[in-house]
Amino acid sequence: MFAYSNNDYYCEQVPLADLAHETGTPAYVYSSQAILANYGAYEEAFGDLPHTVCYAVKANSSLAVLALLAKAGAGFDIVSGGELYRVLQAGGDPAKVVFSGVGKTAAEVEDALANGIHSFNCESEAELALIDAKAARVGKKAGFSIRVNPDVDAATHPYISTGLSQHKFGIAIADAAGVYERSKQFRNLVAEGVSCHIGSQILDPSPILEAVDKVLALAEALRAQGHPIRHLDLGGGLGVAYHAGETSPEIRGFVDALTSRLRASGLAAMIEPGRSIVGQAGVLVTRVLYRKKNGDKEFLIVDAAMNDLIRPSLYRAHHEILPLRKNTLPTMKVDVVGPVCETGDFLARDREMANAMPGDYLAVCTAGAYGFVQSCNYNSRPRLPEILVEGDRWRVIRERESYADLVRGETI
Numbered sequence: 174m175f176a177y178s179n180n181d182y183y184c185e186q187v188p189l190a191d192l193a194h195e196t197g198t199p200a201y202v203y204s205s206q207a208i209l210a211n212y213g214a215y216e217e218a219f220g221d222l223p224h225t226v227c228y229a230v231k232a233n234s235s236l237a238v239l240a241l242l243a244k245a246g247a248g249f250d251i252v253s254g255g256e257l258y259r260v261l262q263a264g265g266d267p268a269k270v271v272f273s274g275v276g277k278t279a280a281e282v283e284d285a286l287a288n289g290i291h292s293f294n295c296e297s298e299a300e301l302a303l304i305d306a307k308a309a310r311v312g313k314k315a316g317f318s319i320r321v322n323p324d325v326d327a328a329t330h331p332y333i334s335t336g337l338s339q340h341k342f343g344i345a346i347a348d349a350a351g352v353y354e355r356s357k358q359f360r361n362l363v364a365e366g367v368s369c370h371i372g373s374q375i376l377d378p379s380p381i382l383e384a385v386d387k388v389l390a391l392a393e394a395l396r397a398q399g400h401p402i403r404h405l406d407l408g409g410g411l412g413v414a415y416h417a418g419e420t421s422p423e424i425r426g427f428v429d430a431l432t433s434r435l436r437a438s439g440l441a442a443m444i445e446p447g448r449s450i451v452g453q454a455g456v457l458v459t460r461v462l463y464r465k466k467n468g469d470k471e472f473l474i475v476d477a478a479m480n481d482l483i484r485p486s487l488y489r490a491h492h493e494i495l496p497l498r499k500n501t502l503p504t505m506k507v508d509v510v511g512p513v514c515e516t517g518d519f520l521a522r523d524r525e526m527a528n529a530m531p532g533d534y535l536a537v538c539t540a541g542a543y544g545f546v547q548s549c550n551y552n553s554r555p556r557l558p559e560i561l562v563e564g565d566r567w568r569v570i571r572e573r574e575s576y577a578d579l580v581r582g583e584t585i
């Protein structure tokens with residue numbers, strides 16, 4: 174949904190240079206068609222196998238994005254009470270919400286029960302005891318899955334790999350059956366499912382399939398022992414292409430591999446994709462402020478920085494950077510850096526890219542996931558606006574923060 178037509182870079186039918194001129198920069202821009210197409214690819218691929226696609230809210234939690242997905246029928250995977258609040262504000266159905274995360278607080282559990290979420294993905298026995306006690310207090314039965322740590326290497330960046338026994342996530346697969354057995358003492362819990370999630374930005378899905386085979390075998394053993402397991406939650410993690418020339422793994426083929434494994438079991442599927450729904454549906458638009466040389470090294474200083482998009486600094490992530498208006502000048506090799514006072518503030522290093530001059534607009538591509546959500550006010554920089562494109566129209570779904578917003582809630 175992002176492409177050049179003649180020399181102008183478009184999101185759907187909107188030329189981004191014109192949009193940037195009106196909204197100012199930096200700004201995040203999302204394609205509603207891309208978000209819905211990716212969600213639709215999951216829906217369609219699951220077909221008649223009973224399933225719920227629970228969009229992982231943490232990838233991009235803006236209300237308009239959640240509302241778009243809620244309207245399309247999505248469920249949601251949340252990791253905090255704040256995310257539940259957002260889902261409800263956006264019109265999401267709490268009966269399609271699963272609550273993941275290693276550190277749910279008592280208040281968050283109470284809130285989730287009061288709102289009637291579908292189930293909890295639990296990561297410790299102490300958490301099961303807490304949910305049981307809270308459910309007893311309100312006279313409800315709480316559905317749960319144990320998040321199993323299958324000890325599978327997701328082969329991704331170490332900060333976003335979660336399925337090895339050395340990681341804080343889940344309960345070791347060898348211990349899971351015992352935990353389910355002991356959970357029978359909790360009168361207010363129902364063992365609805367088994368879940369796993371081994372990491373993020375996984376380009377080769379075979380580790381995910383390996384994990385699924387392990388948890389499927391566990392689910393079938395649990396059923397044989399009388400646990401009412403109804404679903405398998407397969408987690409998220411499917412990656413997207415960040416490099417030009419790389420192609421994203423196909424959602425269709427990935428889901429086909431999952432459904433062929435699940436079909437005979439009679440289990441329903443839940444899946445928690447985040448990045449693969451919104452990653453390629455967004456860009457960060459920025460403007461060149463200066464170009465300067467220090468010795469041999471050339472820098473392109475732009476108005477977006479690490480506080481707006483931390484992925485390059487945090488994960489050494491690569492994002493393609495494209496001019497919103499193509500030119501015929503020779504390419505240049507530069508570090509693309511922001512105004513923040515940190516040497517770690519860069520969007521690209523030693524990048525051979527289209528020539529750009531002060532005043533030119535650029536798109537930092539594939540910024541729809543883990544972009545705005547990880548942004549902050551470091552250096553007292555107001556957070557960016559977000560714009561949603563729908564065909565030939567666009568609207569501001571989050572206003573640019575003002576200086577007054579920066580000090581809201583503070584006292585001297």
Ligand SMILES: *Cc1c(COP(=O)(O)O)cnc(C)c1O
Binds near residue numbers: 231252373410445542
């Ligand atoms: C982050 C996360 C996801 C989503 O991961 P993506 O790589 O964005 O698809 C799904 N489930 C859980 C439990 C997560 O923590």
